[in-house]
Amino acid sequence: MNIEMITAAADRLKGHARRTPLLSAPQLDEIAGRRVLVKAECLQHTGSFKFRGGWAAVSALPPEVREKGVIAYSSGNHAQGVAAAARAFGIPAVIVMPSDAPAPKIQGTKTLGGDVILYDRATEVREDIGDRLAAERGLTLIKPYDDAQVIAGQGTVGLEIADQAAEAGVTHGDVLVCCGGGGLTAGVALALEARAPGLRVRPAEPEGFDDTARSLASGTPQGNATQSGGLCDAILTPRPGALTFPINKRLCGPGVVVSDAEVLRAMALAFRHLKVVAEPGGAVALAGALFHGAQLQGDAVIATISGGNTDPAVFARALESL
Amino acid sequence: MNIEMITAAADRLKGHARRTPLLSAPQLDEIAGRRVLVKAECLQHTGSFKFRGGWAAVSALPPEVREKGVIAYSSGNHAQGVAAAARAFGIPAVIVMPSDAPAPKIQGTKTLGGDVILYDRATEVREDIGDRLAAERGLTLIKPYDDAQVIAGQGTVGLEIADQAAEAGVTHGDVLVCCGGGGLTAGVALALEARAPGLRVRPAEPEGFDDTARSLASGTPQGNATQSGGLCDAILTPRPGALTFPINKRLCGPGVVVSDAEVLRAMALAFRHLKVVAEPGGAVALAGALFHGAQLQGDAVIATISGGNTDPAVFARALESL
Numbered sequence: 274m275n276i277e278m279i280t281a282a283a284d285r286l287k288g289h290a291r292r293t294p295l296l297s298a299p300q301l302d303e304i305a306g307r308r309v310l311v312k313a314e315c316l317q318h319t320g321s322f323k324f325r326g327g328w329a330a331v332s333a334l335p336p337e338v339r340e341k342g343v344i345a346y347s348s349g350n351h352a353q354g355v356a357a358a359a360r361a362f363g364i365p366a367v368i369v370m371p372s373d374a375p376a377p378k379i380q381g382t383k384t385l386g387g388d389v390i391l392y393d394r395a396t397e398v399r400e401d402i403g404d405r406l407a408a409e410r411g412l413t414l415i416k417p418y419d420d421a422q423v424i425a426g427q428g429t430v431g432l433e434i435a436d437q438a439a440e441a442g443v444t445h446g447d448v449l450v451c452c453g454g455g456g457l458t459a460g461v462a463l464a465l466e467a468r469a470p471g472l473r474v475r476p477a478e479p480e481g482f483d484d485t486a487r488s489l490a491s492g493t494p495q496g497n498a499t500q501s502g503g504l505c506d507a508i509l510t511p512r513p514g515a516l517t518f519p520i521n522k523r524l525c526g527p528g529v530v531v532s533d534a535e536v537l538r539a540m541a542l543a544f545r546h547l548k549v550v551a552e553p554g555g556a557v558a559l560a561g562a563l564f565h566g567a568q569l570q571g572d573a574v575i576a577t578i579s580g581g582n583t584d585p586a587v588f589a590r591a592l593e594s595l
Numbered sequence: 596m597n598i599e600m601i602t603a604a605a606d607r608l609k610g611h612a613r614r615t616p617l618l619s620a621p622q623l624d625e626i627a628g629r630r631v632l633v634k635a636e637c638l639q640h641t642g643s644f645k646f647r648g649g650w651a652a653v654s655a656l657p658p659e660v661r662e663k664g665v666i667a668y669s670s671g672n673h674a675q676g677v678a679a680a681a682r683a684f685g686i687p688a689v690i691v692m693p694s695d696a697p698a699p700k701i702q703g704t705k706t707l708g709g710d711v712i713l714y715d716r717a718t719e720v721r722e723d724i725g726d727r728l729a730a731e732r733g734l735t736l737i738k739p740y741d742d743a744q745v746i747a748g749q750g751t752v753g754l755e756i757a758d759q760a761a762e763a764g765v766t767h768g769d770v771l772v773c774c775g776g777g778g779l780t781a782g783v784a785l786a787l788e789a790r791a792p793g794l795r796v797r798p799a800e801p802e803g804f805d806d807t808a809r810s811l812a813s814g815t816p817q818g819n820a821t822q823s824g825g826l827c828d829a830i831l832t833p834r835p836g837a838l839t840f841p842i843n844k845r846l847c848g849p850g851v852v853v854s855d856a857e858v859l860r861a862m863a864l865a866f867r868h869l870k871v872v873a874e875p876g877g878a879v880a881l882a883g884a885l886f887h888g889a890q891l892q893g894d895a896v897i898a899t900i901s902g903g904n905t906d907p908a909v910f911a912r913a914l915e916s917l
Contacts, residue, residue, distance in 0.1 A: 294616060294638060300706055313638075315870040316616060377867060384622055544910070545699060548637040548903030550870040581870030585914035588866070592907035 276467035279428035298546035308573035315581030327354030329426025346399035349378030356387030418456030431464025445471035446571030449558035452476035453508030455517030462524035486528025505554035529561035540591035552583035598789035601750035620868035630895035637903030649676030651748025671700030678709030740778030753786025767793035768893030771880035774798035775830030777839030784846035808850025827876035851883035862913035874905035
């Protein structure tokens with residue numbers, strides 16, 4: 274993994290991925306006690322940053338391999354990203370999803386042309402299902418984070434943050450990134466290392482699923498005790514990735530861990546002051562920026578809103594915190 | 596009013612107003628039966644396009660006049676736009692608001708440094724209050740739509756639509772614009788006349804407050820029977836403006852009128868597929884694009900989401916339509 278892979282991914286994504294805005298509101302600055310800049314990847318195609326990694330991976334395949342189709346396992350956002358990219362290339366996309374994924378994510382994936390196969394998160398291992406189907410049908414497996422091209426695609430978020438933060442006059446401070454398997458975190462960290470070395474990535478995770486924070490603290494990969502049931506479904510992964518963790522260990526500051534109540538409050542404040550929809554897993558970084566300022570350094574903080582695919586009932590619950 | 600005033604406003608706004616994205620989602624295209632491109636002005640500073648007009652008007656004042664301060668009467672979004680612009684210039688802003696305006700709009704205006712004065716929409720005339728205060732304190736009145744510089748500022752939305760639609764390959768079709776007093780409608784219409792003559796503005800209004808649609812149909816200004824109580828509070832005005840109506844009469848196609856149920860549904864679909872927050876008055880154009888396609892021409896339709904400042908309870912009600 275290096276910056277050239279990320280700039281190459283940016284070239285392939287040009288004209289296909291959106292350059293999402295870096296938003297701000299004086300009311301959020303007041304709450305945080307410092308400037309807050311929000312990278313709104315919920316406004317990306319398919320409603321999350323995952324479109325970038327999906328496109329980067331599919332576009333990197335040799336045409337004769339790509340035309341046989343791709344397969345992905347995902348709690349939803351990666352699925353939609355890969356399905357949308359596959360449809361643009363006119364190739365089949367088989368998507369293996371947990372049966373308890375939010376209905377809009379399952380429906381969204383089907384609408385984008387994905388052939389959805391559901392599995393039970395408690396009793397089945399998605400990697401086993403993915404490997405078997407890939408072998409049977411000649412499909413190429415696009416992993417959600419432990420894939421160099423996927424990390425490169427997510428890293429294009431970091432290239433944009435570097436440029437947009439500089440335009441806003443911010444060259445030093447912490448960049449909170451919503452962290453599941455660590456693909457977005459690793460990609461952004463690599464991009465900032467090359468393009469904005471004064472900006473330091475801090476992975477943000479929900480309580481109970483803080484595997485990366487504990488892994489960074491201990492120096493070795495740590496798993497989560499439970500693997501389902503959390504509010505932040507999009508970023509529930511068993512442990513840091515084999516490709517992503519070494520990158521994050523080298524480049525990231527300590528993890529920031531937030532409560533579900535803080536996540537819901539961050540969603541509500543993004544609604545009120547930024548006018549964007551954040552899903553719970555996509556709001557952990559903003560929650561860290563707003564409510565854990567004592568752990569942060571600098572006059573400004575940057576936070577990703579990584580996705581906006583949430584059930585209306587969950588969003589309505591978040592609004593009750595206003 | 597001419598295109599030079601709009602391009603001059605764009606120059607003054609540069610680096611201060613956001614170039615908001617033109618969003619899309621395949622699910623909305625399916626519903627509408629044509630391509631749908633959405634100009635998301637809810638992502639503008641202060642949560643609506645009104646920041647543009649406020650900044651354009653304040654920045655156009657001679658410094659010795661400007662420093663005495665400005666005054667505005669507004670149901671909320673214009674108030675916030677003027678207050679934010681005044682704060683940036685370090686001058687006082689007195690804002691006359693109806694006492695039944697949504698709480699977030701009143702609070703938002705105060706947070707931005709506005710000196711808020713409330714009035715009763717049923718028994719008082721805001722123009723009288725505004726004129727008196729302006730005379731007493733030497734303030735310059737910034738009208739919400741019947742002001743050439745305000746129209747020029749709103750017209751910068753049209754300049755961006757012309758560029759962004761061309762980038763998306765759209766040069767012909769209808770552009771639905773949320774219409775209250777007609778300032779955004781007139782500004783966008785003037786900009787498109789000069790920069791994208793294949794795009795035609797269609798004012799969008801809620802049932803019961805369709806003064807511009809009826810005025811365009813009859814050729815003379817028509818008033819609304821009632822002036823408060825509607826869902827779409829941001830765009831409830833008594834009648835078309837003296838400056839705006841002649842422009843809109845010359846340049847716009849027939850008005851499109853939508854029901855409150857369609858407005859709520861459009862808000863919900865913007866939540867689900869675009870991940871942005873639309874207020875009711877800001878969703879009328881999208882409602883027209885999605886649900887009144889038989890009245891539209893072309894393979895693509897462009898709709899403004901003009902603002903996102905809504906009460907959480909109203910938004911939760913909209914989500915129930917999903």
